[in-house]
Amino acid sequence: MxxxxxxxxxxxxxxxxxxxxxxxxxxxxxxxxxxxxxxxxxxxxxxxxxxxxxxxxxxxxxxxxxxxxxxxxxxxxxxxxxxxxxxxxxxxxxxxxxxxxxxxxxxxxxxxxxxxxxxxxxxxxxxxxxxxxxxxxxxxxxxxxxxxxxxxxxQSHHRHPNWWIRLLETAQPEHWQAVLAAGNQHPPMALRANLRQLSLADASAQLTEAGLSHRILDNGALLLDTPVPVDRIPGFAEGRFSVQDAGAQWAAQWLAPRTGERVLDACAAPGGKSAHLLESADIALTALELDPTRARRIGDTLARLGLSADVRIGDARHPEHWWDGQPFDRILADVPCSASGVARRHPDIKWLRRATDIAGFAAQQSAILDALWHTLAPGGTMLYVTCSVFDAENRDQIAHFCARHADARRIAIQGRMEHQLLPDAEHDGFYYALLEKTR
The missing domain is CATH 1.10.940.10 (NusB-like)
Incomplete structure (x- = not known):
């Protein structure tokens, strides 16, 4: 400021x-x-x-x-x-x-x-x-x-700090102005249907019956034409729907857990992605969260949806304090970041962050990745996720990680080695990269 x-x-x-x-x-x-x-x-x-x-x-x-x-x-x-x-x-x-x-x-x-x-x-x-x-x-x-x-x-024209603008110009030379413009708009509202309770077709029909115009996106997210209070969503209290950004709904699909697997959701609060993973397959899920208050929100989220997980309080950088030594088959590493891809939902972020914070987030992410890698079983996969649009937290982070770990192999997701989703009218900004542990 x-x-x-x-x-x-x-x-x-x-x-x-x-x-x-x-x-x-x-x-x-x-x-x-x-x-x-x-x-x-x-x-x-x-x-x-x-x-x-x-x-x-x-x-x-x-x-x-x-x-x-x-x-x-x-x-x-x-x-x-x-x-x-x-x-x-x-x-x-x-x-x-x-x-x-x-x-x-x-x-x-x-x-x-x-x-x-x-x-x-x-x-x-x-x-x-x-x-x-x-x-x-x-x-x-x-x-x-x-x-x-x-x-x-x-700074006044784009309504973002000058340092933020400069980073975006470098990271997204063709799209930086569109990203900044999106950061000044009201965010969209998307829903996730709980497919353990109803089909996507039934979910869409129930929304239509409730007068909620919407579109079904490629990943099954239900994008409302106009955001509404949750009490307008039919069956929300009963767990038929969850509010989750459409871009975030790729996480469970791209990690793709299979029945019987041990899965870790690191940095799990408030529990939306944990719930989506549990809705996707019968897995043994550990949901890790550093903040005890935020960890309670995971339990509330799962209870509303009729789901359960092993919710643990701990620092992802120090598995010795919370890990039982049994390797995980899959890990969702949705790490702390600048949140630059969700600034329209949290406009204070633009003015509270400093340029120097980005290096701090990158160092924290690096420590988390290195620590979690030791808990992943050979042949297992880790999905790296941020809600950032800055290279230092995304593609640079993954490049440095692979250079440090000879047993890390990048896996294509839908034909691409990484997905940088930029905020637009359908979803917020996210980065995804999938890694396999080869030995």
């Missing part, structure tokens, strides 16, 4: 705003944006700010404003830097960021947005209402000038 040392002190949201007002919604969204600017992860702050306890319409509006404001952060922050001669307290700065996003998304309601944003500022600092009003009205009057200014700045 841009450093703002003179406005680092947080101003807590006020309860004095009517809960059904746009001013209240802007203020609550600003609290989340403020926390991210201060270095906090959005998912954590949604919990700490108790956003999930708000009434559903208010919660949805707060989150929509928050996600949109973070996607547009580079634009809003650049505009405020141009307009403000003195920095504002961070919460008030965040209120204006949210208001600027709303103005760009809904210019037809500019009068209401300015009025309600100024009201939110006034609830904290009445003496700064005129400043907020002046900034927002200036942006409205001089919209064309600001658009030209933002178009000339790569």
């Amino acid at each position: 841009t450093d703002h040392p003179r406005r680092r002190a947080r101003v807590q949201p006020t309860p004095r705003l009517p809960a059904d007002s746009l001013a209240y919604t802007i203020d609550r969204a600003a609290a989340l944006v403020e926390a991210v600017v201060g270095g906090k992860a959005l998912t954590e702050m949604i919990h700490l700010e108790r956003i999930t306890e708000l009434p559903a319409p208010v919660r949805g509006a707060v989150l929509d404003l928050t996600y949109g404001s973070l996607r547009d952060y580079a634009r809003g922050d650049r505009v405020l830097a141009h307009c403000l001669s003195k920095p504002l307290p961070l919460h008030l700065h965040a209120i204006l960021l949210v208001a600027l996003h709303r103005l760009e998304a809904r210019p037809d309601t500019a009068h209401t947005i300015v009025d309600q944003a100024v009201t939110a500022v006034g609830a904290h600092a009445p003496g700064l209402k005129a400043v907020a009003n002046g900034v927002l009205r200036k942006v409205g009057r001089e919209r064309a000038m600001f658009e030209q200014m933002l178009e000339k700045d790569a």
